[in-house]
Amino acid sequence: xxxxxxxxxxxxxLIMAIGAQNAFVLKQGLKKNFVFSxxxxxALSDSILIYLSIMGFSHxxxxxxxxxxxxKYFGAIFLFCYGLRSFYTAIKKQGSLxxxxxxxxxxFKVIGVCLAFxxxxxxxxxxxxxxxxxxxxxxxxxxYQFACGTILASWIFFFSLGYGARMLLPLFTNPISWxxxxxxxxxxxxLIALTLLLSS
Numbered sequence: 001x002x003x004x005x006x007x008x009x010x011x012x013x014l015i016m017a018i019g020a021q022n023a024f025v026l027k028q029g030l031k032k033n034f035v036f037s038x039x040x041x042x043a044l045s046d047s048i049l050i051y052l053s054i055m056g057f058s059h060x061x062x063x064x065x066x067x068x069x070x071x072k073y074f075g076a077i078f079l080f081c082y083g084l085r086s087f088y089t090a091i092k093k094q095g096s097l098x099x100x101x102x103x104x105x106x107x108f109k110v111i112g113v114c115l116a117f118x119x120x121x122x123x124x125x126x127x128x129x130x131x132x133x134x135x136x137x138x139x140x141x142x143x144y145q146f147a148c149g150t151i152l153a154s155w156i157f158f159f160s161l162g163y164g165a166r167m168l169l170p171l172f173t174n175p176i177s178w179x180x181x182x183x184x185x186x187x188x189x190x191l192i193a194l195t196l197l198l199s200s
Contacts, residue, residue, distance in 0.1 A: 007149025
C-alpha cells in the first residue's frame with residue numbers, strides 16, 4: 001500500500017499547480033457548462049497518460065523529442081489565442097453577469113478545447129509522463145499500485161475542482177469578478193505560452 005499512497009501524493013503534487021487546464025475546468029464549473037464531461041475528459045486523459053508513462057512511453061519521448069517540440073509550438077499558439085479570447089471577453093462583457101447568462105459553448109466545442117488543453121500541453125509529457133514514469137521505477141513489483149494512487153488523485157482533483165467551483169458562485173454575482181477572472185485566465189494562458197516558447 002506504500003506505493004499506492006506515494007502515487008497519490010505524487011499525483012496531487014503535480015496536478016495542483018495552477019495551469020491552463022485547471023483554469024479552464026474552474027471556469028466551466030462556474031458556468032455549470034458540461035462540468036461532468038469536462039472533468040471526465042481531464043481525468044480519463046490523465047489516466048491514459050499515467051498508464052502510458054508506467055508502460056514506458058517516457059522512454060519513447062526521450063528517444064523522439066520532436067513529439068514534445070511539436071506540442072510546445074502548437075500549445076503556445078493555442079494558449080495565446082485562448083488568452084486573447086479571455087481578454088476580449090473581459091472587455092466586451094458589460095452589465096450584470098450571472099453564470100446562467102454567460103455564453104456557453106456547444107458540447108463538441110467545449111470538449112475539443114478541453115482535449116487541446118490536455119494533449120497540446122508539453123508539460124504533460126515532460127513533467128507528468130517523464131516524472132511519473134521515472135518515479136514508478138522505484139516501485140518494481142508494485143508499479144500498478146503506484147499508478148492507481150496517481151490516477152485516483154487525478155480523478156479526485158478534477159471533480160473537486162469542477163463541482164467545487166460552485167461554492168464560489170456568490171462571489172461572481174458581481175460582474176467585476178467575471179472580468180477579473182477572464183483577465184487572470186488570459187494572463188495565465190499567455191505566461192504559460194511564453195514559458196513554452198522560451199524553454200529549451
